[in-house]
Amino acid sequence: MDRDWGEPLDLDAVARHAGYSRFHFVRAFKAAYGEPPGQYLSRRRIERAQELLRTADLSVTEICGLVGFSSLGTFSTRFKQLTGLTPTEYRARHVGRGAALIPGCFALLYAGGFPGRPPGGGKPDTRERNSGSPSAPRTSRTSSWP
Incomplete structure (x- = not known):
């Protein structure tokens, strides 16, 4: 859960x-952990x-999607429950207290890429070689995580 926190996670699969x-x-x-997996x-x-709101020049909606929430309303409600501030209020209170904001395009690439594109912005590389031979057939990659 700590590794794939930004991805949609299914409790049964975890x-x-x-x-x-x-x-x-x-x-x-x-x-x-003292709390149920969903709350954690x-x-x-x-x-x-919170980190992205302080450091990245991204909209609240973009940050909502990057951190794994599918609903802006749910994200804003949960954010306020945990911090006492809305995401916009939090940003206004904390931005400018450190270094300049990271441009949104760099933050998106670092956080996992643009929606629908792999990290790095290139074409998806969904195949790998079975051996070092140029004529070896390619096979699909599979992840060990559900």
């Missing part, structure tokens, strides 16, 4: 990845949003 049933995973996670993930996403 529990399977950990080797637990969904319900046992939730109980074990809460016992270890939401908090981690808001922490990352």
Whole structure:
């Protein structure tokens, strides 16, 4: 969850990845971290949003999507619950207290690329060679994470 916090995560898939049933995973996670997995993930996403609001020249909507929220309303509500400020209020209070804002295009590339494009902005490289031979067939990559 810490590695893929910006991606949509399915609780059942995360529990399977950990080797637990969904319900046992939730109980074990809460016992270890003091909060359910959904709250933990939401908090981690808001922490990352706080950093982006302080440092990147991106709109609140862009930051909302980058940190893994699909709804601007949900993002804003959860942000205010955790920080006491709306994202816009938070930015106004904290921007300008450090270095200049990172241009949005650089922040988007660093955060995982533009929507619909792979990091780095190039064409997706979804295949890799089975061996070093130029005539070797290509196979699709698969991720170990669900």
